[in-house]
Amino acid sequence: SHAVTDRRGAEDYLSRLGEVGRKFDQLIEGLAKRQQLGVIPPRFVVERVLTGMRDFIANPAAQNPLCTNLSAKLAALAEIAPADREALLTRCVQALDGGVLPAYRRLIVFFEQQLPLATTDDGVWKLPDGDAYYRHLLREQTSTRMTPQEVHDLGLSEVARIEAEMQAILVAQSELRPQESVAQALARLAKEPRFRYPDTDEGRQAALADYTAMLREQLERSKSLFGRLPAAQIEVRRVPEFKDKTAPGAYYFAPAMDGSRPGVFFANLRDMAETPKFGMRTLAIHEGVPGHHFQIAIAQELQGVPTFRKVLPFTAYMEGWALYTEWLGKDMGLYANDPYGDLGRLQAEMFRAVRLVVDTGIHFKRWPRERAIAYMVEKTGLAESIVVAEIERYVVDPGQACAYKIGMLRIQAARARAQQALGARFDAQALKDFHDMLLAGGALPLEVLDEQVDAWITRRRQGL
Secondary structure, three states: OOOOOOHHHHHHHHHHHHOHHHHHHHHHHHHHHHHHOOOOOOHHHHHHHHHHHHHHOOOOHHHOHHHHHHHHHHHOOOOOOHHHHHHHHHHHHHHHHHHHHHHHHHHHHHHHHHHHHOOOOOOHHHOOOHHHHHHHHHHHHHOOOOOHHHHHHHHHHHHHHHHHHHHHHHHHOOOOOOOOOHHHHHHHHHHOHHHOOOOOHHHHHHHHHHHHHHHHHHHHHHOOOOOOOOOOOEEEEEOOHHHOOOOOOEEEEOOOOOOOOOEEEEEOOOOHHHOOHHHHHHHHHHHOOOOHHHHHHHHHOOOOOOHHHHHOOOHHHHHHHHHHHHHHOOOOOOOOOOHHHHHHHHHHHHHHHHHHHHHHHHHOOOOOHHHHHHHHHHHHOOOHHHHHHHHHHHHHOOOHHHHHHHHHHHHHHHHHHHHHHHHHHOOHHHHHHHHHHHHOOOOOOHHHHHHHHHHHHHHHHOOO
């Protein structure tokens, strides 16, 4: 994402590479202090980190993505003479050989020494003051005061509700076979040719083209629910192949603050069997329009507020908003004639509800990783490869996965509260204004967001 639009950009790029060794040494120092305090990652984490780093430095420096990326960016700059480009690339290779790659090797040595100390217990309960630490993380990630048990119980309740809604759609479409669970039906449908792209370059290009068309349609339909749209554009790209094996199914990368780079919805196309067509619409809403792109781009474009208000992340708000907009797709009419797309929406919601159960299961109830994987496969019908990557993510980022569903439910509750308070005055224009108000303050803790909603309701009642 580092912009190289002139020679200064290239020099800055090389300068950043020159600091990698210092950064890694500071990281190793911090890891060593943690180890002295008894804080060591689970064994599988250390193994995965070692594999990723060894792969990253396996090729000569000139073939490393940090060099090939700079080479591609320089090739697009006609104002830099070929000889100067070669000189810059030579310096890039030298920076890798002299600093970056040795830094990776030092970190590899550290983890090789730590590996025998790592255990297969995956929850933070095993760490010093682990239970208190997890309660703190839930507070931080959800910006609520819910206890681990309350989060776990909420997850079980939501899983049951969503499962019933999915079953109703499957029955209505005559898709639920005798003795087949909802998740088994979803897994079977995902394998059917009508819902799959070929696992080829052509199949991947077709998926990206369809995502682009979806974003275009969603942007147009959003005009009926939003008064303000982001100025920043959005693109769909494939997750880079060098990192797709351990990356999530999709993610959003914010636009540049100066408008020089669009927002990007990255779709993981490592295995097209993981991309059933009936789930794509919901993913395009969540990561793109009007999900993360609207929330993050509009926050960056706010005027008259301190910079931290434009960029400060509150997970429950940001992910809660994106999940709320998946549900908002019904208001946009995106699932009106697409029961399978609605099934994909519910599968995505189930995905987030299950997170409440497995995150608290791992870190509070002391579930082994294998139990969490089995539960998620059983309830979502997702490919095991997706589930394994997700569960491993929850292990290394405790509490984060709980923020999505809790944030969504709080935003839905805020909307219901506004509708009840305003009655007939909560019309189509009021809904637009409500959404604009939710996005007008940047990311907020949920408790602060509730205060903003209540203040908005009071103003509307007063006709302001």
